[in-house]
Amino acid sequence: MGLNFQRPRKSLKVVTGLVAIAKNPCLHPGDVRILEAVDVPELHHLYDCLVFPQKGDRPHTNEASGSDLDGDLYFVTWDENLIPPSKRSWTPMEYAPGEVKQLPREVKHSDIIDFFTRNMVNESLGAICNAHVVHADLSEYGALDEKCIKLAELAATAVDCPKTGKIVNMPAELKPKMYPDFMGKEEFQSYNSNKILGKLYRKIKDAYDRDHEASPEHTFASDDIIYNQDLEVAGSTSFIADAWNCKCSYDGQLIGLLGQYKVNREEEVVTGHIWSMPKYSSKKQGEVKERLKHAYSTLRKEFRKVFECMGPEFDQFSDDEKNIMYERKASAWYQVTYQESWVKKSKELHAVDDAGKSVMLSFAWIAADYLARIKIKRRMMENSISTKPIDSLGRYLADKI
Structure with a gap:
């Protein structure tokens, strides 16, 4: 997190009263701990964190799934709807630490293997x-x-x-x-769960299936692509040629991933919500989806590095000058993705290999943070004296981004 996000805000609040705390894996009923949060003024310099007591019969962290505080992340809520009616914890399981295996000699490569x-x-x-x-x-x-x-x-x-x-x-x-249907196993392995997870699963699945059947077309028509001129900035023209070359490379690799994993739509890969992949066994499909997500994450990181690469002279610029250059480059990446003439050119190029079935739009959003800066600045210029809450928020964010 950047420095802007590390400074305490006036809106910080010390949570007091009953809270529920847990960590994964949370299998035993006693893994959910119902505790009382208290206000300790001496700890007000700490925020966005949990501070557990040092004294007591047993560490609360150990009660919660046997946590040993080696980087564990906790779920915590003070929502009364999520606190058990009894307002008490179930007796925790005994998490006795297992004896660590020791070798009477130095560890060898064969031991590691x-x-x-x-x-x-x-x-x-x-x-x-x-x-x-x-x-x-x-x-x-x-x-x-x-x-x-x-x-x-x-x-x-x-x-x-x-x-x-x-x-x-x-x-x-x-x-x-057999498995409850909400676990997503094959039909011959599944039964309809009568509990809340099953009911929610079927409602969501039915809603998705209806929407999916009503929208069989998996493409964006050129007329559906809205171009936002607010994201054009002066000086972006010098980055256009390079932006187009980068987009062609990015799109080609992304189309390759779609074909390799037999996924229909770009947004499935970008969002990680993959639904059109062929059915494998449940375990295999999960593994294949994770590989695809990792492959796209690697691709995105690679092109983020390309975006951030500006040449050796760039280091001599001030921070404000660097931001201006990044905004120009981000604008160029947006233009070659969304501007009508570039969309047409992109469709003509893809028609050779992709039967013209899709317009790829995710390239521009590799630089989403700088596009947001541009939009916020433009909004401020258009209505710098507005007192509307959304404009006040815009001014606040522009200073922080």
Whole structure:
């Protein structure tokens, strides 16, 4: 986070009263801790964080899924709707730290290879967590079901497997044979869940299916692309030629990803919400989607570096001058993506390899932060004396970006 986001704001508030705290994996009912937040003036220099007490029968962090504060992230809420009616925590599970395996000699490369392969082959945490979801859904007792409690204990051991070397095998009687529909397994493996997750899943899925059937066309027509002239800035012309070359390269690689992973639409890859990929087994499809997301993330980072590369003389500029140059370059990237003549040129180019079926629009938004700067500045120029809340917000953001 930049310095602008590190300075305390006047709107900061100390949360007091009952709060619910948890961290993943959260399988045992006692992993959700109901605690009382208090105001300690001596700690007011800390914000956007949790401060746990040092004294007590047992660390609250250990009560919450056996956390050892090695970079764990917590969920915390003080919304009364999410606090259990009893306003009490369930008895936490005992998370005794496993004995760490020690070698009586120096670690060799063969030890590292053996450790890595054993953990790859015997990794069972995901399967245990999935089984917990199934049994909690099937049982009227939910996570309090004895099978879920047993799975929570197995998960705690599996989490520490890389440290302790203790392999966890899930008992056959706990392995699911069918899965609730909201887990997205194949139809022959699924049943309709009667609980809230199943009902929500089906409502969302039905709404999406109706929308998808009503909009079978997977392309953007040129007439549908709105060009915002506010994002044109003086001096951007000198970046246009380079911007077009970069866009051609980016689009080509992105189209390659769409073809490689058999995905229909650009926005699926950009948003990470991938729905048109062919059906594989649930596990394989998840892995393939993650590979695609990683591939696109790498592509985006690569072109962000291209955007930020300005040449050796750029370092001699002041910060304000650098921002102006970046805004000009961002404007050029936007123009070659959205301006009508460039859209037409892009469609003609893609028609050779892509049957003209799509107009690629994500290239411009690699520099979204600088496009936002341009838009905010333009809004301020148009109405610099406005007292409307949205304009006040615009002026505030322009100073901070």
